[in-house]
Amino acid sequence: MKDFAYVAAPDVATAVRAAADAPGARFLAGGTNLVDLMRQHVERPDTVVDISRLPLTSVEETKSGGLRIGALMRNSDLAAHPLVRTRYPMLTQALLAGASAQLRNMATVGGNLLQRTRCPYFYDRATPCHKREPGTGCAAVGGFNRSHAILGTSASCVATHPSDMCVALAALDAVVEVEDVRGTRRIPLADLHRLPGDTPHLETTLAPDELITSVELPAPAAAPSRYRKVRDRASFAFALVSVAAALEVTDGTVAAVRLALGGVAPKPWRAVEAERVLTGAPATEESFRAAADAELAPAVTLDGNEFKVELARRTIVATLRDLAREGSRA
Amino acid sequence: MSRATTESLTATGGGRVGDSPQRPDGNLKVRGEFAYSSDLWHEDMLWGATLRSPHPHARIRGLDVGPALAVPGVYAVLTHSDVPGENLYGLEHPDQPVLAGDVVRYQGEPVAIVAADHPETARRAAARVRVDYEVLEPVTDAETALRADAPVLHPTNPDGNLVRHVRIRHGDPAPAADVVVSGEYTVGMQDQAFLGPESGLAVPAEDGGVDLYVATQWLHADQRQVARALGLPAERVRLHLAGVGGAFGAREDLSMQVHACMLALRTGKPVKIVYGREESFFGHVHRHPAVLRYEHGATRDGDLVYVRAEMILDGGAYASTTAAVTGNAATLGAGPYRVPNVHVDCYGVYTNNPPCGAMRGFGAVQACFAYESQMDKLAAALGMSEVDVRVRNAVEQGSVMPTGQVVDSAAPVAELLALVRDRPMPPAPSAPYDLRELPGGVSNTTHGEGVVRGVGYGVGVKNVGFSEGFDDYSTARVRLEVVGGEPVASVHTAAAEVGQGLVTLKAQIARTELGVERVVILPPDTSVGSAGSSSASRQSYVTGGAVRAACEEVRAAVLARAGAGAGLAGGKVVSAGGDVLADLVEVLGGEPVERTVEWRHRPTEALDPSTGKGFAHVQYAFAAHRAVVDVDVELGLVRVVELACAQDVGRAMNPDAVLGQIQGGSAQGLGLAVMEEIQVVDGVVRNPSFTDYLIPTVLDMPTMPIDVLEYADPHAPYGLRGVGEPPTLSSTPAIVAAIRAATGRALTRAPVRPEHIVG
16 A cells, blocks of 8 residues: 555545645545555555544435435445335345445445446556556456446446445435535536546546535335346345336336446446336336337447346346336235 | 464363364354464564566566665565575475566466565565566467467476376277267366465574464475475474464465565564465465366166266466376266276366466366266256166275276265255245345345246265375374373374364364373474375374374373273273273373374375376265255346255264365355356456455355265274365256256356356
């Protein structure tokens, strides 16, 4: 690990000031991702601003019937929160599908939003990686790419966004609240993460010194929802494919649907095309398949991840089928 | 100096052979209080770090240690030119440099070592060593490596990139069969995935020698290789076993041993080296990945007529134990079956992939996956049940193996298969579902829909002990004396406790043979003779045999001193009828009785190089599995619902430990069946972490009903049969067969992943 200056911030103002004063500074919350990356020399900040003591750990109901979640809420606490469990079960399911109990006890909401990819080449400094070192190349394209993305990729980068939580947040239309020395602003989750394009090292639309302070969820929909994760073992593994979905069926027709995918794209992937196909369509297996096909039509595969297209199709269909059945029971 | 590990193991409870006394290290390990080698500490010690090659194949044009030496806190930076003795080591034949000289042959090969006053300083300094590499094209495919035009990786090897070719020629070279099935099978590179990374502490001694505290499987093999590299006589290189956090073969080769000693001798200070998790993946050998091509011929009635096999084992950059692994795969390659005609060619090969060597099952695992897959195929072709075709051809006592060796003790293969077959089936999943019991588990995948059950069988044969004429022995020193008015036996061997429970077993044997309650197990070190390796399922047999033999000599001496009696029991000298003749305390008085015995099992023979004939294995061991799986065929997810095992252990010396071995071995087989694989691309490891290299968790392991048979082997101490490896063999093919049954897919590769079911 490289030497760095350490600033323990007692309040948000100090934290964002410290970050503004030290270009390249990183905020340290749970440390489950940043410390790992620093030990691997992938992240080499000169300054680490410790925000773990900031009072950003509350869950409050908003006037519009939603929830505002403090950015330093631990994953395990958020998953267990009664309002989250009852109103946003998809989010609880996504959180509990992520990592291990030990990591969830440390990892925070804000940190999870900014979690970096598990692409092995991103971690391996002996290989080219545009995300780690812009302009060097991408070793994953011709390498071990079984876990890599099939949607939203570019010639520069095929890495996936690793978070489970974010997939649920994408489906839920979450809004991220951020603060810097200039003030605060709100960013819809869909606009927080960028696609790689030619600049895969720029993963979000945040300014380097902007601090995520909370995440706001709009009022919950009545529709049944689900987070479904397909992985290589029963726990403690990244998603090969995951689906966050909520489906409202009225008289056999899809009245409303929210669908987001994980494990297949460089960002939490809101399946806009699938939603468009589904809305107003009969809630049948054929529609679900057509929606999945529409979403996956632009998929670009590599040598090792071709199976993800079929796996994603099946996971989408299975999840929607599940929800349709649940909705019709209700 | 922290020595809690080994000293804590001297605590003893009761228990004789056949009992299951509590392990002395059990509570400590569960509570996190056991001192592993990574916990070693010495006042004023330095920390070592290793610079490794990022390239799988490169020429080293230049090395500059100057920038590393300039880092404050650095005490020494050493390279190949600093190796005091011979810069070569290796278990079978020395071909591996302690530190790379002019060429590196695998990614992660050590190039330079650093000692500094802080581990981070040492790591940073190591990163500053300048190495000028001329990158060479790596040879990464074993079959390509055997071609005449492949670059030769070890110019001194007379056979090019071939480490060993074992031929088995048995019976008719051109047999004809009614029914023929063939297939090509692949086994991925599995890691031992021990939890305690390579670590140890070297302490320079006043005599110019060194004391090395290290987690290893075989102290004397380390000592021999370290002394040679240091250019010191063996008696000045003293090894002491530190707390071992798992081994499974991965500690048979050297890792940091010579490096720590070199740094300690150079700096005159104790030096500790602990590998990180990622580094550990480069610090030890792995299981040989293999390609296996088989053809089985049988009569219409289902009698095997012949087996033909070609196996290619990728040994990676250095030989390690590839030759012995090749021998095992070949000699056990037809499986536990009576086959009149066998033709096997098994090749162990050098490549620029990570070195491969010992891992639980040692060549027999790869072969078992292939021949058991073939037996299922044969059953299908014959229209027989998988169990029936196996039982019909099962070896039994008196059968002849393809090497010509007669199976000369119990071989209850048919009975083992019947035991797992006849167990009641676990109930099919039904509502209300417990997600933990379904494929995908709590990931919220299937809730019972789309789940198809499959059942599969596997049976395997493993040799116990070192084979092919190896002088396989162990040494035990047993002392009987009066301490605090009580007779106390102390047992000293160099046998490595790697978690298998040997400390418990040695005390059980001493109690049984000497009739005393108090037994002290001394820490293993090289001040007593070699015990051989804690591998090949051999320590209960060989070190157990040595301890018993030493106890017998002590007992004979005590009885001679007493002038009467036929045995020792309850601290007394007793007659053949059990009458108390004298008190052991009085007979011993102030004069201890001590005997040291070097004990050997009956000798084995080398294989005939052209036919593979020979009495190569001292003992065969058998286990069978029935795997029941539920597969979410839509998403390609597998839940192993039950893994039933039956194994003959000859004598259950410690029944709890036997069950533990069977459970652990089966779990490692499950890992190979459905998830474990080191991903090597162009010679580079792509998943060197436990985040990316997946091993089964508690949620992946099923219930394991176990039957233990005890058919005594008259040649073995107490009739015992080695336990540790056989369950690792048959677990994998049984599970893959069950997945085939559920999915209808051919599945010729282990591990099976979702894409093989969905794709």
